[in-house]
Each structure stands twice: as C-alpha cells, then as structure tokens.
Amino acid sequence: MNVDQLKRIRFKGFMAEDEAMRLYELSREASRFGPCLEIGSYCGGSAAYLGFGCREAGGVLFSIDHHEGSEEQQPGQEYFDSDLLDPATGQIDTLPTFRKTIRELGLGDTVIPIISRSVVVARFWTTPLSLIFIDGGHTFEAAFNDYNVWVSHLLPGGYLLIHDIFPDPAQGGQAPRCIYRMAFDSGLFEELPMTRTLGVLRRASAGAPTDCSKMRWAEHH
Numbered sequence: 129m130n131v132d133q134l135k136r137i138r139f140k141g142f143m144a145e146d147e148a149m150r151l152y153e154l155s156r157e158a159s160r161f162g163p164c165l166e167i168g169s170y171c172g173g174s175a176a177y178l179g180f181g182c183r184e185a186g187g188v189l190f191s192i193d194h195h196e197g198s199e200e201q202q203p204g205q206e207y208f209d210s211d212l213l214d215p216a217t218g219q220i221d222t223l224p225t226f227r228k229t230i231r232e233l234g235l236g237d238t239v240i241p242i243i244s245r246s247v248v249v250a251r252f253w254t255t256p257l258s259l260i261f262i263d264g265g266h267t268f269e270a271a272f273n274d275y276n277v278w279v280s281h282l283l284p285g286g287y288l289l290i291h292d293i294f295p296d297p298a299q300g301g302q303a304p305r306c307i308y309r310m311a312f313d314s315g316l317f318e319e320l321p322m323t324r325t326l327g328v329l330r331r332a333s334a335g336a337p338t339d340c341s342k343m344r345w346a347e348h349h
C-alpha cells in the first residue's frame with residue numbers, strides 16, 4: 129500500500145488530510161536521522177501517516193498513549209465515542225483499535241506502541257529524537273508537561289510538531305498554542321509554515337541562533 133491508498137482509509141481521529149500528509153512528509157525526512165515519537169496514539173490515525181513516512185526512510189516511530197482517552201473523550205464529553213468503551217470495565221480503551229490499525233497496515237516493525245503516561249516514559253528516556261509530535265492531553269498541565277519533559281530529547285535540526293493550535297480561543301482550547309509560543313520564545317526553534325492547526329517548529333542546528341534569539345540578544349545589548 130502506498131500513501132495515496134492510505135488516504136482512502138477513514139481513521140477514527142481528529143486530523144485533516146493535509147495535516148496527516150504533512151506528518152508523513154516530515155517523518156519521512158526526519159526519520160533518516162533518528163527515531164520519531166508521538167504522544168497521543170488514540171486509534172492510530174496519526175501513527176499511520178507518521179509510520180508510513182518512517183517506513184519509507186527505514187526509521188521507526190515510538191507512539192505513546194495510556195489508551196484511557198483524554199478528558200474530552202470520556203463519557204458525556206464532547207469527543208466521546210461509545211465504540212471505544214470496553215464493555216468489561218465501562219472505561220475507554222483505544223488500544224484494540226490502535227493495534228488493529230497498525231496490524232492491518234503492516235506497520236508492526238515500524239510503529240512501536242508504548243502504553244503509559246507520557247511523563248513516566250520520559251523519566252527514563254535517553255535516545256535522541258528526530259521528530260516529536262505532541263497530541264496528548266489538551267489541558268494546560270498536560271500540554272506543558274509533555275513539552276517540558278520531551279523537548280530536550282530533540283536533535284538539532286529535528287522537528288517539534290504540535291496539533292490543535294487555534295489562534296482564536298472561540299475555535300478551541302489554548303494549551304497547544306501556549307506550548308507552541310513557549311517553544312518559539314525559547315529562541316531554540318525556527319517557525320515553519322503551519323498546516324491548518326498543525327504547528328511546525330524546527331530546532332536550530334547546534335550553535336546556530338534562531339531569528340528569535342538574535343532579536344533577544346539585540347534587545348539586551
């Protein structure tokens with residue numbers, strides 16, 4: 129199956145097709161230099177596109193999720209999907225759907241599931257990453273934690289991708305936008321064009337200041 133055939137599959141999830149294609153293109157480029165990592169596997173929609181990109185370049189994707197759903201996916205909340213309830217426990221469990229997606233796409237040797245809270249995995253992580261895609265919990269605390277514990281693992285030249293950035297608060301929560309601004313304001317990243325709500329930042333090469341850090345330097349001298 130190629131990526132054009134992948135586009136015909138409808139995944140449970142929250143990504144527009146052009147956003148998903150951007151994940152594919154960036155992971156194909158980045159994964160030549162090191163593993164990619166996503167926070168927020170859900171049912172495997174974004175992992176499918178990232179995984180296709182990684183596979184073409186001979187790389188891998190680590191995909192982290194506790195598979196218990198975010199706040200907004202719980203019963204009674206806006207993005208609740210009753211298909212994802214485990215009848216035995218009455219709790220959300222996205223792992224069976226995620227595994228089915230990865231198996232049916234033949235991505236078993238490319239997409240490595242990690243079933244855990246993101247911050248727990250990060251405590252013992254040492255491998256440098258070529259791309260980090262943050263699409264886990266959307267509260268300020270969750271988004272900030274994900275940014276804070278993972279960003280130092282990104283290789284110089286690597287991509288930091290953040291989903292659900294809404295400039296207008298009437299259109300969506302502001303936590304992803306907040307960590308995007310935080311990353312940009314650090315002076316470590318250059319800003320690349322967004323695709324809809326997908327923010328794309330690139331970590332500056334070692335020793336190369338970004339425009340933002342040059343501006344800050346100028347302000348203080």
Ligand SMILES: C[S@@+](CC[C@H](N)C(=O)[O-])C[C@H]1O[C@@H](n2cnc3c(N)ncnc32)[C@H](O)[C@@H]1O
Nearest residue numbers: 141168170173174193194197198245246264265
């Ligand atoms: C918006 S969904 C991800 C959608 C997916 N990236 C896609 O496009 O198909 C968010 C996911 O993050 C997971 N999640 C939320 N908080 C998490 C945390 N602290 N650690 C790991 N996973 C988390 C939820 O279980 C949920 O499946």
